[in-house]
Amino acid sequence: MRDVLLLSCLSAGLAAALTGCSGGDGDDGKAAGGGASSTDSGSGATDSGTPRALERVCPGDAGCESNEGPLLAGAAVRDVTPPCFESWTDLDGNGEYDRTDDAFLDCGCDRLCPEDEGWTAADEGEADGVFQATWLAGFGQGRPGATINDPIEARAVVVSSGDTAVALVTLDVVGWFYDDTLAIRAAAESAGADVDLVVVHATHNHEGPDTMGQWGEFFGKRGVDEAYRQFLIDEAGAAVAEAAAGRQPVTLTVGAADTAAPFGDKGTRNTVRDSRDPVIIDELVGAAALVAEDGSTVATLVNWGNHPEVLSDENTAITSDFVHYLRTAVENGVDYDARSQPGRGGTALFLNAAVGGLMTPLGITVTDWDGVDHSASDFAKARALGDLVGALALDAVDSGTTATDPRVAFKAQTFHLKVENIAFQALFLAGIFDREILNYDDTRPLSDDNVPEVRTEMDLVELGPLRLLTVPGELTPELAIGGYDGSRVNTTEVPFIDPDSENPPDVASAPEGPYLKDQMAGEHNWIIGLGNDEVGYLVPPYDYILDERSPYISEAPGDHYEETNSIGPSTVPAVLETAALLTAD
DSSP states (O other), X not given: OOSOSOGGGGTTHHHHHHHHOOOOOXXXXXXXXXXXXXXXXXXXXXXXXXXXXXXXXXXXXXXXXXXXXXXXXXXXXXXXXXXXXXOEEOTXXXXXXXTTTOEEOOOTXXXXXXTSTTOXXXXXXXXXXXXXXXXXXXXXXXXXXXXXXXXXXXXXXXXXXXXXXXXXXXXXXXXXOHHXXXXXXXXXXXXXXXXXXXXXXXXXXXXXXXXXXXXSSSTTSOOOOHHHHHHHHHHHHHHHHHHHHTOEEEEEEEEEEESSGGGGGGGGGGTOEEOSSXXXXXXXXXXXXXXXXXXXXXXXXXXXXXXXXXXXXXXXXXXXXXXXXXXXXXXXEEEOSSOEEEXXXXXXXXXXXXXXXXXXXXXXXXXXXXXXXXXXXXXXXXXXXXXXXXHHHHHHHHTOEEOSSOOEEEEEEEEEEEOOOHHHHHHHHTXXXXXXXXXXXXXXXXXXXXXXXXXXXXXXXXXXTEEEEEOSSEEOHHHHHOOTTTTTOOOSSSOSSOTTOSSOOOXXXXXXXXXXXXXXXXXXXXXXXXBSOOOBXXXXXXXXXXXXXXXXXXXXXXXXHHHHTBSOTTHHXXXXXXXXXXXXX
C-alpha cells in the first residue's frame, strides 16, 4: 500500500475515537463490533494467533486422497473492468477530483453524452446530477477513473493431478481481503468448480478500482463500490469454474532468468528500485509453462516482485499498469529492432512476489530493448518495463526444464494477526475496512490489552518442481532471500545502505537464515505476495521503528514509511512461524 491514509487527518478526531469508542453494533458482524467480543480462534489457531497443526493437507485429506495421475490444466480470463462509471475533466491537471475545480461528465455508465458519436439514448445515471465514480486505489484519495486504457481482468488457472486440484486466480486490483477470498471460493463452488483450494492473488495494481476502502472521494469515505465488488467476486468464481471445466493433459516447464545480468552495471535498477534501506532485490523472474499435447500453451505463470505503479498518482485512465504489457509480451511476443521474440500464446498470469521494502518502478529510468530511455510516469514506460520482464520470462521458459511426472499438492493454514496499528483500528471501526475483526471486547476502548485481530491464511502449493508460498501482504525481499551481507543489491548505482540515512537498519541484528525460499526446499521457489489477503507491509522486527510521539500516524525519521501501513510488529513473526509450519517435512 502507498499513501493510503492521509495520516495527518487521524491525529485528532479518529485518534480520539480509538480511546473512547466501544466499537458499536455492526450490521453484519464486520468492521465495527459484531462478534468482536468472541474468542473465535479459527480452525487450527489459538487465541494468540499461534498455529497448531496444519488444517488442510492434500493429497491425504478427505476429498483429495490422491494426487497420482497425469497433470491437467485449464485457464480462463474474465474482463472485470467496472461496467458502470462516469468520466470527468481534470481541469487543473493534478489527477485529483475537486468538486469546485473539476467537472464530472454526467453521461451515465457508458460515458456517452448526446453530442458524442455513438450515443443512442440516455443510460443509467445519465443527467441525474450524481457522479457515478470509480475511485482509483493506491495513492491518495479523490482520484476517479476517467477512461480505460486496458481492461482490469480476473485470470484463473486450475491445475490438478489425481484427486487434488488447485486454482490460482489473479485480480488486477490493489488488494483483496481474506473475507473476500472466501467469497470467491464460495462463488467458484456455486459455479460448479470442483477444486480443493482457490488461491486469490491481487497483483497490487495502483491504477485500478478501490477494492479495500481507503481510496474514496475523500478521507473517511469508503471507496469500494459494493455492486462492483460483488461483480468481481462472481466473475472470478466463474473464471475458476471455466478453467476447471477446460482442463486437459499438459506438460510443465519451469525456469528462471536473471533481471540484472542483461543490463550491465545498472542491473536490476533498469526495472525496479528498492526505496528502503537496506537495498536488497530478488533479481530472479520465474516462469512456468503449461503446454497441451498438441504443443499449444494453456498458460504461462510469471513471478517477479514490483509495485504496478508506473503511471503514478496523476493518471486517470483505468489500467493494470506494466502487468498488462508483461502479459501481452508473454502471450504475443516483443518486437524491437534489437530484439524480436515470439510469444507463447495461451493465457499469461502475473503473480507478484515480494514487493515490500518497497519495490517500485518510480524514480528509475527504464531503458528498453532498443536503448530508448523512459523516465516519465507514462504508458511508454509501462510498456517498456512489461516488455523487458515479459521477454525475460520467455527466456526463463526457453531455458527451463520440463518436469517428469509432476504432481499437485498443497498445505493450508489459517491464523490470526493482531491489528496493533491504531490508524488501521480506526479504519475498521469507521467501516472503511470491511472485514471481520475478532477477539476483542467491543464494550471497552481499544488498548494494548484489548487489541482486535483478523483471520488470514497462508498456503504452500507444490506443482512438480515448483513451490509457491502465499503471504498475506507485502513481504520485504530479505525475508525471502536474505542479502543482509550486501550481496543482493544487484546494481552499482546505489549503496547497500545510505550512509546519510537517519535511523538506518542495524543489519547486525537482522535474522539469520535459512530464509523463506531456502525453507521451501523446492527446485524453484516463488513467493506469492498479497496471497489471499492484504494486511499491508510485512516489515522485519529488527528494523520496525515507529515515531515516538505519534506511532502509526506519523513516520519515524528515515526509511520507515512502511510501518505506518503495516498492521503491527507482531505480524512478521506470526507469518514466519506459519511458514515454518507449512514448509516442515
